[in-house]
Amino acid sequence: MLTTEQIEAYRRDGYLVIPRLIQGEQLAHLRALTDQIVAEARGVAANDDLYDLEPSHSATLPRVRRLKPAIFKRYAFFHALARDPAITSILSQLLGPAIRLHGGKLNMKSAGYGSPVEWHQDWAFYPHTNDDVLATGIYLDDCGESNGPLMVLPGTHHGPVHDHHADGRFCGAMNPAVCGLDFGKAVPLMGPAGSMTIHHARLVHGSALNHSNSQRRLLLHEYAAADAWPLMGVADFDEFNSRMVLGEPTIEPRMRPAPIRMPLPPAGHQGSIYENQRGSGRRFFETYEERVRIAN
Numbered sequence: 001m002l003t004t005e006q007i008e009a010y011r012r013d014g015y016l017v018i019p020r021l022i023q024g025e026q027l028a029h030l031r032a033l034t035d036q037i038v039a040e041a042r043g044v045a046a047n048d049d050l051y052d053l054e055p056s057h058s059a060t061l062p063r064v065r066r067l068k069p070a071i072f073k074r075y076a077f078f079h080a081l082a083r084d085p086a087i088t089s090i091l092s093q094l095l096g097p098a099i100r101l102h103g104g105k106l107n108m109k110s111a112g113y114g115s116p117v118e119w120h121q122d123w124a125f126y127p128h129t130n131d132d133v134l135a136t137g138i139y140l141d142d143c144g145e146s147n148g149p150l151m152v153l154p155g156t157h158h159g160p161v162h163d164h165h166a167d168g169r170f171c172g173a174m175n176p177a178v179c180g181l182d183f184g185k186a187v188p189l190m191g192p193a194g195s196m197t198i199h200h201a202r203l204v205h206g207s208a209l210n211h212s213n214s215q216r217r218l219l220l221h222e223y224a225a226a227d228a229w230p231l232m233g234v235a236d237f238d239e240f241n242s243r244m245v246l247g248e249p250t251i252e253p254r255m256r257p258a259p260i261r262m263p264l265p266p267a268g269h270q271g272s273i274y275e276n277q278r279g280s281g282r283r284f285f286e287t288y289e290e291r292v293r294i295a296n
Contacts, residue, residue, distance in 0.1 A: 002093045010094060014157035014203035015189065021086060022138055022194040031140050031193075033077055034106065034217060038064050050074070052272045054115060065115045066272055067106040078104075082221050083245040087136065087196070091223055091246070094198070095132050098226035098247025100240075102126060102133070105272070106219045109148045114210035116148070116285035118173035118277050119183070121156075122201040122222065124164040125172065125263055125273075126232065130256035131157075132225035133201035140217035142192050148210040149188040150197055150218065153181060157202035161259040170263040172276030174204070176284040183284070202258070208285045229253035231260065 002016075010016050022030065037050075041062040044051050052066035071078045081087075082101050091099055103126075108114060122135055143149045162174045176183065181204060189197045199205055201222075210216055224230075227250050234240045241249045269275040 002090055007093060010198065010200070013154040014200040015152050015154065015187075016198040017189050017191050018090065018196040018198070019191050020194045021196040026081075027140075027194045029077060030081070030138075030219070033075065034067070034140060037067060037071070037075075038062060038108070047271050047275075052274060054110070054113065056113065063110060063113070064108050065110075065274060066108060068272065069103050069105055071106060072101075072104055078219075081219075087221070088246045090196075090198075091134070091136070094134065095223060095225045096247075098250065099245050100224050100226050100228075100249070101243040101245050102222040102224050102230070104219070104221040106217060109207070109210045109216040109218065111147070111210060111213050111215045114148055114216065115274055116209045117207045117273060118280060118284055119176055119179075119181075119204055119206040120164060120173050120273070120277075121161060121204055123161055123258075124170075124261060126201075126222075126230055127161075127258075127260045127262065128224055128228040128230050129253040130225065130228045131200070131202055131258040132228050134223055135199055135201065136221045136223065137189075137197040137199075138219040139191060139193055139195050139197075140219065141215055143190045143195070143216050143218075144212075144214075145188055145190065146212035147214045147216040148207050148212075149190045149216065150199070150205060150207050151186040151188050152199055153183070153186055153204040156181065156204040157200040159202075161202065161261050162204070163261065164263070165261075166280050166282070169265050169279060170267045170276070171279040171281075172263075172267060172273050173280040173282070175280075175282055177282065206285065225254070226250050227252060227254040231262070
């Protein structure tokens with residue numbers, strides 16, 4: 001369980017790191033299953049409902065930058081892990097006794113070329129009726145400064161929702177040149193394999209290219225209080241309720257003021273945040289392709 005100091009720190013700064021939450025056979029299974037799924041990408045030539053591929057992917061050298069939400073439907077292990085009491089008991093102290101899984105994915109950040117994620121706020125992608133919404137990340141590998149840790153700007157969850165549009169369309173990335181934030185104050189969230197990060201949905205965050213020889217895989221889960229309803233609507237009510245991980249669902253959304261920009265019109269490139277951010281036309285972090293071009 002979280003201490004009073006940890007809860008206060010989350011409310012103030014918008015993030016926490018819980019060291020070594022997932023360990024032993026559970027962590028070993030998570031790593032082995034992920035390796036298996038990535039190896040099976042050899043037979044995949046383009047992005048699909050499970051795989052988001054690196055631009056340099058090939059059949060002989062499979063390179064996956066993300067496993068999409070389909071992993072929670074195809075693999076019982078991932079479905080169960082999102083509901084593990086070790087996780088939900090912690091989240092209940094931050095979100096309350098009833099919690100819904102909004103979504104999830106597994107970002108690979110492979111050694112030497114793992115793609116960066118530009119600065120953004122999750123809230124820009126999925127605003128809700130209240131902002132008791134957060135994301136957790138479980139590190140499959142030891143994470144240090146060189147292999148692209150998740151980086152956050154403390155306290156920015158108390159501020160505005162920044163514009164994530166370019167050329168009139170949603171692009172899933174902020175413009176770092178005009179947002180007025182000091183990215184030099186970013187804090188890297190690091191820890192040994194099995195550690196869990198927590199960050200508020202309105203917190204500004206991103207991650208750089210993996211420059212190291214060590215991979216940095218991060219399993220992300222997005223959770224919301226059960227009475228936080230997505231403003232983009234509920235397409236399938238039964239499926240919506242099937243994502244309850246703790247407590248009981250409700251049909252009484254709680255309304256609480258929070259700054260909102262709708263993610264509309266939709267991004268020109270669909271499929272994942274990596275595809276969305278192709279439309280931003282601006283970069284803060286160096287990409288693998290840029291590094292290769294400069295080196296040559």
